[in-house]
Amino acid sequence: MKRRIFQWAVALATASILVSCGKQETTPSQPQTTSATTELSGTIRVDGSSTVLPISEAVAEEFQKQHPKVQVPVGKSGTGGGFKKFANGEVDIIGASRPIRESEDALCRQNGIEYIEIPVAYDAMAVVVNPQNTWCDYLTVAELKKIWEPAAEGKIKSWSQVRPGFPDEPLVLFGAGTDSGTFDYFTAAIVGKEKASRRDYNPSEDDDILVQGVSRTKGALGYFGLAYYENNRDKLKLLGIDNGKGPVKPSRETVINGTYQPLSRPLFIYVNTKSLERPEVEAFVKFYIQNAGKLAEEVGYIALPDKVYELALQRVEKRITGSVFGAKGSQVGVKLEELYQIKEPTK
Amino acid sequence: MMPQSPAEVRTTYARAIVQLSSVDKRNRWRVRLEERLVRSFLFLCAVLGVVTTFAIVFILTRESLTFFKHVSLREFLTGTVWAPTFAEKSYGVLPLVTGTLLTTLIAMAVSGPVGLLTAVYLSEYASPRVRRVLKPTLEVLAGIPTVVYGYFALTFLTPLLQRFIPALEGFNALSAGIVMGIMILPTVASLSEDALYAVPNSLRHASLALGATRFQTVWGVVVPAAMSGISAAFLLGISRAVGETMIVAIAAGQQPNFTFNPLRAIETMTAYIVRITMGDTPHGSVEYQTIFAVGLLLFLITLGLNLASEFIRQRYKGARL
């Protein structure tokens, strides 16, 4: 019996040694790789919005081809969950589908975490209807507001109420889930106030489900990321948006030249400045900015103008922290070149 | 290893005696020490369950306190509009509760009768060969990821049902509930079958010897004898239904409607929690803390269900042999 107890003790000891070894293994990346000439290694923890995830994944994939000793696991906790982990110092970089909010900024400050905000791509929202919808080719922003504002709840139920001449077809609405950056942005852009929306529509976090819904209902109207329209062209009909200058359909050109407004928004990553001191993180962030445009297009988003990437790179090199949006949430119709330019300090 | 004949039972004892005889008198205190140590270790294992429960309650309560500072308990429990993530906020949890109840009821209406009948068929009627093939096949159903079931409900069952029920919405409680029933069917069937199978043959033989038919034997003797196991299976089924997330999140919509109409879109408590944990809502805000309040309520509901069923089970205990 004594022997057996001894065995248990040995087993326990081994286990605890294993545990402590494992614990140590996660940290040595910081001090050891000091010179930039040696091969980069370590772990860069990326997390955040599911919208930015495909870009981060693609960048991580390409980066690891060049630096096979660097691990870049990418998580998917949503923008809110991502900022929480970011503010706790649990991750190095997070992707965000909206600018940081005041409460999140405060939490970062409280924990002594400084960040650099980097725009990485444009995401355009497509407004779509069922292919059997023959009467509608475009909607004005005012009409969209009439459909989606809170006052429409239970009242605007037919297409004939949207514009005179539309048939009396029941209007069935599909849209982004109510806790998503997409929802915040859409409501801010169309209704004029974040999160102000009618409640009697079919929300989903998963755009694929929205595609299913719109493609099966004749009187459907929905909004979601442009990439989902482009992969389901046969099932959906894309609407133009009239913002006072005639109907414009979303495309690479109309988003970049700023005519597809107000439904295109920038996506961001936020980098912890303390993590940026690690050479592998700095290399990764620079790699991210340099390749974001090309890789974003590959996964269905739209590249920012080159000028913006240049400005972003400068921000990283000069370690300019904080958000150009003043931590106030979604803002509509911003020109990124100007925003990031203006904030450039006049040293 | 299972002793089947008296001879094998004797072998088991013989093995035990050999092991025991190695313990001489000098070792007796060691035996006692080991007994103590093992007993405390096993006790700790059992107590871990209680610790887990307290940890859950502690965390959920601590986090919901922030929420209940802003929203009164009364508003939370009696309000019929759930809209924490809209500009005009409202925190009445009832729509989520009815959504959960509705899908659970539908799921149990499918998996309860079907599961019990399947179990009875497999245990009492099917030939051993059929049973050997069917049971594992059924258990595969339990292993399919729930995401797959969700898409199955949305893209296969809903359009099918819409042909017969035109009023059915694209997202609805009905097809989510039915598919959820199919998902928990193996759990209910397999566990019920285990319980039925464990009823000793002597009971069956006695009943048949008295002239009862097989049908009478099954429903009059075997099923009542296995009732504690069967109710445990049903319970686990209900818990699975209440706790199921992905199917409802995908196929039932994410629209908290205060309704018992199975043709409409609804949202359940679990679907709401997962949606918010993975969404873009800032953590720590009142909107975010709702998930802990909802989680706490969900926990209390399952606790209530389990206490009730425990009470029911006590009444059947006499039937266990």
Added chain:
Amino acid sequence: MIRVESRPEWRMREYRREQLFQLVGALIVLFALTTLVVLLTTVLLDGYARLLDIKFFTNFPSRRAEEAGIKAALVGSAYLLLLTAAIAIPIGVGAAIYLEEFAKRNWFTRLVEINITNLAGVPSVIYGLLGLQVFVRTLHMDRSLLAGACTMALLALPVIITAAREGLRTVPNSLRYGSLALGATKWQTVRYTVLPVAMPSILTGVILALSRVIGETAPLLVIGAVVYIGTLPDSLFAPFTVLPVQIYNWTTRPQHAFQENAAAGIIVLLLLLLTINATAIYLRNRYQKRLPL
């Protein structure tokens, strides 16, 4: 409840009822099977093409659907399962032995029992919240394999305990009395008499309980299992991903080629489950015999 009738017409009716019931039973089993077949066919048709590509098994995830593979997820799932088993089985079987063999029937035992039944019904999401607060944040395990396994172990424990208890209950008391009468202590009885006899059915139950861990998505998403990773986990504290998370991630991609990957991933997951269940079922069929009583 049991009516014994000798009149022939009653016998005839009983006979017909019997036949009818058998038919209904067979139909219902058929219903379940049809669902299974329909489901599997759709998945197979979507995903079989990817399975023929060896790269699908040897590649890490990629933004290009045709280059994306499940290596990290498959290995992650296997590690997670083994680690969870290593944590949950000793504790679960231990708790079951305590409750079945040692515990006195008092209020505390009842409390523990009710607790365990209740925990089996707690939605997996809540375990995720618990794991996030306790393992990831308080114990600083980060989003590691160990944190995932601890969370999954808590999730699986109630089911394992219940399964192990059922296994212990199949051992007839006569064996226990026999051992005790020979002068064995309680633990010796359990160790040398009860456990060897109950082991096969305990194992079966435990394996089936663990198979639930393989398909579980929600708690891992909550504690933050990563969805993209280009390396295999090399320690207990390494980040990891698992099959269902990878599948879920693929289903939310706009490109249709990823849906094929998801379907192929589902097939692999099902095959994995099938292997595990087959092991359990092999054990059960081998050892499950009706007891001589």
